[in-house]
Structures are given as C-alpha cells and as structure tokens.
Amino acid sequence: DGGITQSPKYLFRKEGQNVTLSCEQNLNHDAMYWYRQDPGQGLRLIYYSQIVNDFQKGDIAEGYSVSREKKESFPLTVTSAQKNPTAFYLCASSVGLAGEQYFGPGTRLTVT
Amino acid sequence: GQNIDQPTEMTATEGAIVQINCTYQTSGFNGLFWYQQHAGEAPTFLSYNVLDGLEEKGRFSSFLSRSKGYSYLLLKELQMKDSASYLCAVRDWDNYGQNFVFGPGTRLSVLP
Numbered sequence: 504d505g506g507i508t509q510s511p512k513y514l515f516r517k518e519g520q521n522v523t524l525s526c527e528q529n530l531n532h533d534a535m536y537w538y539r540q541d542p543g544q545g546l547r548l549i550y551y552s553q554i555v556n557d558f559q560k561g562d563i564a565e566g567y568s569v570s571r572e573k574k575e576s577f578p579l580t581v582t583s584a585q586k587n588p589t590a591f592y593l594c595a596s597s598v599g600l601a602g603e604q605y606f607g608p609g610t611r612l613t614v615t
Numbered sequence: 616g617q618n619i620d621q622p623t624e625m626t627a628t629e630g631a632i633v634q635i636n637c638t639y640q641t642s643g644f645n646g647l648f649w650y651q652q653h654a655g656e657a658p659t660f661l662s663y664n665v666l667d668g669l670e671e672k673g674r675f676s677s678f679l680s681r682s683k684g685y686s687y688l689l690l691k692e693l694q695m696k697d698s699a700s701y702l703c704a705v706r707d708w709d710n711y712g713q714n715f716v717f718g719p720g721t722r723l724s725v726l727p
Contacts, residue, residue, distance in 0.1 A: 536715070545619075545702055545717035546658070561714065593657055603648060604715075606657035 506530065507607035509594050514612045516588075524579045524610045526594030535577035536595040536604060539563065546593060552577055553599075581612065588614045619718035621703050626724045631693050635721045637686045637703030646706040649677050649688045652720065653699045661688070661701075690723075698725045 507528045516522045528535065534553050538546040548561030552571040566585025571577055577596075581588045591611050595604040618640045627633040639647070646665040650658035662670055664679035664686060676689040688701055700720040707714050 538717075543719075545719045546704075547717070548715050551715075562716075603660045603663055605660065609657050 507594060507596055507605055509592075509607035509610050511610060512608065514610055516612070516614050518614055519583045520614075521583060522581050522588075522612065522614075524581065524592055524594075524612070526577045526579065526607060527575055528577075528594075528596045528605075528607075529575060530596055530605065531574070532596035532598055532602075532605075533574070534597045534599055534602075535571065536597075537561075537567070537569065537577070537579045538593045538595065540591045540593060540609075549579065581614075588612060619703055619705060619716055621701075621718040621721045623719070624722045624724070626726060627693055629693055629695060629725055629727050632689065632691050633693060633723065635688045635690070635701050635703075635723065637688070637718055639684050639686070639703070639705045639716075639718075641684075641705050641707040641716070643708035644681060644705065645708050647677075647679055647686050648704040648706070649675075649686075650702040650704065651699050652702055658702055693725050695725050695727070698723060 510525045536551040537549040540546050547563050549567050550569045552558040555574050558569050558571050568580045591609050593609045594607040597604045620638045648663050649661040651661050652658040662677035669678045674691045679686045700722045702720045703718040705716050
C-alpha cells in the first residue's frame with residue numbers, strides 16, 4: 504500500500520527540548536513538504552524539498568530544521584528556538600512541484 | 616505578497632447545493648487546489664485548476680477565473696459526511712522559488 508506515514512500521532516515534550524518528527528513516503532514522489540496548522544487556521548508552509556539533498560524555506564521556517572538524505576524521508580526537527588511549537592504538523596509529498604499534494608495523517612505536538 | 620480569503624463558516628441542508636468561494640492575490644499564480652479536511656485529520660485532495668473554467672468530478676466541481684483572482688468549489692447533493700473544512704490553496708512562484716499558500720478554510724456544516 505503506497506502512502507505517507509508520520510510518527511508518532513501524538514508527541515509531548517518539555518519546553519527547551521528539541522524534537523524530531525518523522526515523515527516517510529513510498530509513493531516515489533520527488534517533492535516533500537512540511538506544514539503547521541493551528542486551531543481554526545489554514546496550513547502554513549515550513550519547509551519543502553524538490554529533490555534529495557536540497558530543501559527550501561517556506562513562510563515560517565524560523566525555529567525549524569529539516570534534512571533530505573533519502574528520497575523517502577523528510578524529517579522535521581522542532582528546535583528550542585521555536586517560540587510556539589504546540590501545533591498539528593502535516594507532511595505531504597507530490598510527484599513534482601506541479602502535482603497535487605498527498606498528506607500524511609499528521610503529528611500533534613504539545614510542548615509544556 | 617500573497618493573500619487568500621474564504622468565508623469562515625457555512626451551513627447547508629442535506630441534499631442541497633453549496634458554493635464555497637475563494638479569492639486570492641498572488642504575484643506568480645501557478646495553480647489552485649481545493650482540499651477537504653475532516654476535524655483532526657489530514658487534508659485530502661479534491662480538485663485542481665490552472666486554466667480558467669469549470670472542472671467537474673462527480674458531486675464536486677471547481678471553477679477558476681484567473682483575471683478575477685477567484686475560484687469556487689461547488690458541492691451537489693450534499694451528504695452528512697460532507698461536513699468538513701474546505702481549504703483553498705494557491706501555488707505561487709516568486710523570486711525565491713515556489714510557495715504554497717493555503718487559505719484559512721471554510722467550515723461547512725451539513726444539517727439533516
């Protein structure tokens with residue numbers, strides 16, 4: 504079954520700790536994306552990657568970092584520099600930048 | 616800059632037709648997407664428009680007018696399961712590359 508997986512579904516962390524969210528896809532898609540969604544709001548783009556070993560900042564990249572060492576994987580690290588990290592994080596992929604995006608189930612991160 | 620507007624909430628009756636509007640302002644328009652998102656879940660792709668006109672897919676249709684910066688999603692024969700948020704998203708090219716901008720979403724409630 505092809506798809507995008509994100510783990511874990513729920514994640515709790517203490518303030519000041521870095522945390523890494525996993526995103527894996529077996530759709531053979533070149534492009535991958537990370538979004539953040541806050542309650543009652545739309546999605547905001549954090550980072551995206553068109554190909555392996557390359558990624559670009561989105562609108563709200565500050566306090567986040569990514570890597571793209573393999574085509575299938577695009578992990579997101581939420582650093583302690585992110586002032587308001589509690590949110591719903593969604594990973595997506597597409598065939599290329601022109602294609603529609605397929606989303607993973609999301610990770611709900613709570614930082615206290 | 617980029618800006619996308621959608622109504623915050625709409626209510627309709629089962630079996631009826633509803634039109635959800637989206638207006639946008641971008642510098643380098645390169646396509647408009649509609650997604651459906653049920654509460655607490657990931658968005659799922661509904662439709663894509665890059666040229667002016669109507670795209671029909673079963674009970675769902677989407678219209679685009681690039682000169683007016685306007686799109687709508689039309690849902691026919693509404694069912695209770697159509698209660699969800701509907702997100703309008705624009706793919707935009709600027710000096711820094713590509714960016715995806717999502718609107719705030721329209722929460723649709725379908726009543727019996």
